[in-house]
Amino acid sequence: MRPLFHPTIEDVRPEAILHALADPDRAAIFAGIMRSGCVEACSALSAIGDRVIPKSSLSNHVKVLREAGLIRSERHGVEMRNQARWAEVEARFPGLLVGIINAYASDLGGRPQAREPIEPGSRD
Amino acid sequence: MRPLFHPTIEDVRPEAILHALADPDRAAIFAGIMRSGCVEACSALSAIGDRVIPKSSLSNHVKVLREAGLIRSERHGVEMRNQARWAEVEARFPGLLVGIINAYASDLGGRPQAREPIEPGSRD
DNA sequence: TCCCATAGTTCGGAATTTCGGAACTATTGG
């Protein structure tokens, strides 16, 4: 299969990460990928709370996350496995993801995102 | 003078902060406001490196930062003083700003942004 | 007081980006 484009960790830019996670849907998708043991099919992510995300949008969101360097996607048979590049990103930009994910998690008054705060170093 | 709109800290949303700082120009402007002792006229920010930012764009960038809850702007005579709402934002979203500013600072291979990493708690 | 200069905002249209339905491709099981 097509070697889906993944930036090397040195090519990952902070603005791309912020842009990717500035969208609550994408942040929720990313949080979902992390929560689910770092591996998840796309279709399992197709709903944020009760809202359904059209699959073309979902595909696009996943692509944005991938090209920002946040996840690694790999085709397994007919489906796609995604895993967060947590450790790599954490090593390159210490504290960035923790800060962002915790910010969304502590903001449950608004659109719900992640479920609970996350400790660094526990993933990937 | 017009009571420029500033969100209360409880109304500040993570996605607004990420969106605001996902633009390297705005991140540089924000870093500039922090570096300069938290108070700076807009016009002093009108260049990022050697690139000149048109003033309508600058005005808009500052407005985005303000409405995201990142800075407080106040008219002093003919000019505008801006200060980072560092402590407030840090209290609401611990580690978020540090992570972001440090990410940009450690990324000086690309478009230059902030000058050096920042310790938490030293500002505002 | 009137006028000018300075600092910033608003307006408006062009360029860019995002969204999502419909059609398409890829892979597997039968």
Add this chain to the structure above:
DNA sequence: CCAATAGTTCCGAAATTCCGAACTATGGGA
């Protein structure tokens, strides 16, 4: 080979961003 599933691509509509030009607000003279 066919049908079903999972995801991607295409493309037009809607939303957003960019920035020059015109405008507003404030303070300092003369």
